[in-house]
Amino acid sequence: MKNRLFSVELPFGKAPALLVLVTALTGLYLFFHPVETSQATLRLWTFASNHAVPYQKAIPSFETAHPGTQLEVQLVHGDAVNSRLRAAFWADLDVPDLVEVEISRAGSFFRGPAEDVGFIDLMPILKRTGYYDRIVQTRFAPYRNRGRIYGLPHDVHPVVLAYRRDLFEELGIDVRQIRTWDDFVRIGREVSVPGERYMIELSDNNAGHFEMFLFQRDGGYFDAEGALIMDNEVALETLLFFIPLVAGSERIGSDLGSSRLFTQAVESGYFLSFICPDWRSKGTETDIPRMGGKMALMPLPAVRAGGRRTSTWGGTMLGITKSCPDPELAWQVAEHMYFNKAELAERFRETNILPPLKDAWEHPAFDEPRAYWSGQKLGRIYADLADDVPPQYASPFIETAKSKMAGVISSCAAYYRENGREGFEEFARARLLAAAEEVRRYIQRNPY
Amino acid sequence: MNALFFRLQHRYAPYLFVAPFVILFLTFTLYPIAKSLSLSFYITNGPKSQVFVGWDNFRFLWGDPAFHRAVWNTCTYALTSVFLQLPLSLGLALLLNSRLVKGRNFFRFGFFSPHLVGQVFVAVLFSVVFIPKFGLLNRVLHALVGTAIDTKWLGNPELVMPALVLTSLWMYVGFNMIYFLAALQSVDRELYEAAQVDGAGAFKQFVHVTLPGIRSVAVFVTVLSTIGSFQLFELPYVMLSNTAGPDNSGLTVVMYLFQNGFIAGDLGYASAIGWTLTMGVLVISLAQMRLTGTWKRED
Structure with missing residues (x-):
């Protein structure tokens, strides 16, 4: 009886009435409980938790020095930084004041067009403050574009070789005898057992490891002027050297992928050594604690005797966005986070990341022996190599070039597995040229 | 006053009720579709900077090796979906439709359940299964052959597609089986009895009674699987760690669209890819429906 009366009064029945009621109630709730917006004066996005933690620790000292300023450090996932920042720039909404971007992105x-780039040019302020000359010069290379510098380098990321010292000793490998890659490969072929043990962790299907060999030879994807050079003779020479290390019957390298597997592989002796930039040394200490005292570091073998004993892997820039209402204040944040020597030393202890500010390396923290690395002075090993770190020149097409290079490596490895050395050089040359042509097609249609 | 209120309510209430859908549809479906069509004639760097290039995006696409690779991969996947997945689904449905099988409901749920967990979860699960050296698959193979196996299922260009197909089989065979089961249960039992009287064996009954009886559902499932296959994205994207896999072996058309639109920032080229895909799927679906005589039957 009651229902009938109800349905007479509301001709569409109880369900729509309930929907309207729920909508009204939730609407009212949201109206009176709006989502809290950040009250921060400045917001900094970072994608790395090992950056975020020290930055958060540094907030109080910055806020004390700048009364009335509220700084917020937000940890945003790496992929999200890419997509959210791009969307934020496009829509002019929710753009952070400062943001850290990974080097390959x-x-x-x-x-x-230069006026549409979302970051301000830091060159004038770097010159004015004198920091330009105090920073490792090659680290500006990835963040330079059309004569401007859009990012402050966070790091140097020199690369060394980390190895299982205990296993090397067991196998009778004397690292002092390894001066060139040829020495390394010769020994590697003696000790590698397919499917059981490999001299080094190297990938046959992405460009990450290959790049280090390429940069060490002064090669790259683009030159300083932004011209594509991924198919030059240096790239070919590197490819011809690299592929037999990861494919074919005499390979000395393999890879397994993610960090958990990597841990298992190092602990089990599947990899005797791996390429280790400064940031990875901390990851190794954290992820593979059981190897403490059994690991050691050595400079990379040189391409030729007396040559460069390092390369580089990874990097981060800090940019100040054009949406920032107070770029001067944002610069002071950057200065506080990147150039405060005492904090940099403490941060080095926590992260093992070598800062690009050269005067900072004089701090005793960089000469402390590390028990995990068999008592070696980790900071000094990296700092001694820092000035020799090769540049990585970038371009808006760097990701396309890297992706094409990864394809070249995969296909060359597959060819080498099937055919060995026969016809390999011609195949590798043709694949490099084809990949570079694809990238050039993209570049040529770019109207900007 | 009350009478006027109820009269107005009668007249306008339906419009108010459909208004949320219509507004959302216009804003988030129709407008983006129209906008993407116009964008496909521009090279863009985000929505702010656009340069009109006419048909150039489509011309570039025509000669783009990466797009060719994406189309090849997607077609390979779609073909395996139709020619491998659907027969398996039908086979399972036939098996689980038989009264001779005990615990049919349990098996039906068991085979269907992988679909409940979603593509991303399945992708994560299988990326662990395919791990080289320590992964489940390699461990099983190791136990079978007795020597250490460190096959890189997702690191070898030749093995990526088989790995994706295997994963999708696990996920979708049971799902499509449900459609076939429903269709099988709607086939008139008397037709089977008549066929038996006429001396038809099991195979002839399947060809002359079962298949015609489930034809409309089979066409529906085929078209749906084809369209779904051409939209493949999450599975390879997650399994291959947000990349297109070695030598683009896991690159699909939608993934290529995503890379261009949201990584490279060229929404124009991405729109051109999207419209090409739409046209391709439309043509294939129409061809499938024509070949299977869907319209003829309806006429």
């Missing part, structure tokens, strides 16, 4: 933010 930075170039893509410099695409389009």
Whole structure:
């Protein structure tokens, strides 16, 4: 009886009435409980938790020095930094004041007309403050575009070789005898057992490891002027050297992928050594604690005797966005986070990341022996190599070039597995040229 | 006053009720579709900077090796979906439709359940299964052959597609089986009895009674699987750690669209890819429906 009366009064029945009621109630709730917006004066995005933690620790000292300023450090996932920042730039909404961008992604933010790039040019302020000359010069290379510098380098990321000292000793490998890659490969072939043990962790299907060999030879994807050089003779020479290390019957390298597997592989002796930039040394200490005292570091073998004993892997830039209402204040944040020597030393102890500010390396923290690395002075090993770190020149097309190079490596490895050395050089040359042509097609149609 | 209120309510209430859908549809479906069509004639760097290039995006696409690779991979996947997945689904449905099988409901749920967990979860699960050296698959193979196996299922260009197909089989065979089961249960039992009287064996009954009886559902499942296959994205994207896999072996058309639109920032080229895909799927679906005589039957 009651229902009938109800349905007479509401001709569409109880369900729509309930929907309207729920909508009204939730609407009212949201109206009176709006989502809290950040009250911060400045917001900094970072994608790395090992950056975020020290930055958060540094907030109180910055806020004390700048009364009335509220700084917020937000940890945003690496992929999300890429997509959210791009969307934020496009829509002019929720753009952070400062943001850290990973080196391989930075170039893509410099695409389009210079006035549309979302970051301010830091060159004038770097020159004015004198920091330009105090920073490792090669680290500006990835963040330069059309004569401007859009990012402050966070790191140097020199590369060394980390090895299982205990296993090397067991196998009778004397690292002092390893001066060139040829020495390394010769010994590697003696000790590698397919499917059981490999001299080094190297990938046959992505460009990450290959790049280090390429940079060590002064090669790269682009030159200082932004011209594509991924198919030059240096790249070919590197490819011809690299592929037999990861494919074919005499390979000395393999890879397994993610960090958990990597841990298992190092602990079990599947990898005797691996390429280790400064940031990875901390990851190793954290992820593979059981290897403490059994690991050691050595400079990379040189391409030729007396040659460069390092390369580089990874990097981060800090950019100040054009949406920032107070770029001067944002610069002071950057200065506080990147150039405070005492904090940099403490941060080095926590992260093992070598800062690009050269005067900072004089701090005793960089000469402390590390028990995990068999008592070696980790900081000094990296710092001694820092000035020799090769540049990585970038372009808005860097990700395309890297992706094409990964394809070249995969296909060359597959060819080498099937055919060995026969016809390999011609195949590798043709694949490099084809990949570079694809990248050039993209570049040529770019109207900006 | 009350009478006027109820009269107005009668007249306008339906419009108010459909308004949320219509507004959302216009804003988030129709407008983006129209906008993407116009964008496909521009090279863009985000929505702010656009340069009109006419048909150039489509011309570039025509000669783009990466797009060719994406189309090849997607077609390979779609073909395996139709020619491997659907027969398996039908086979399972036939098996689980038989009264001779005990615990049919349990098996039906068991085979269907992988679909409940979603593509991303399945992708994560299988990326662990395919791990080289320590992964489940390699460990099983190791136990079978007795020597250490460190096959890189997701690191070898030749093995990526088989790995994706295997994963999708696990996920979708049971799902499509449900459609076939429903169709099988709607086939008139008397037709089977008549066929038996006429001396038809099991195979002839399947060809002359079962298949015609489930044809409309089979066409529906085939078209749906084809369209779904051409939209493949999450599975390879997650399994291959946000990349297109070695030598683009896991690159699909939608993934290529994503890379261009949201990584490279060229929404124009991404729109051109999207419209090409739409046209391709439309043509294939129409061809499938024509070949299977869907319209003829309806006429």
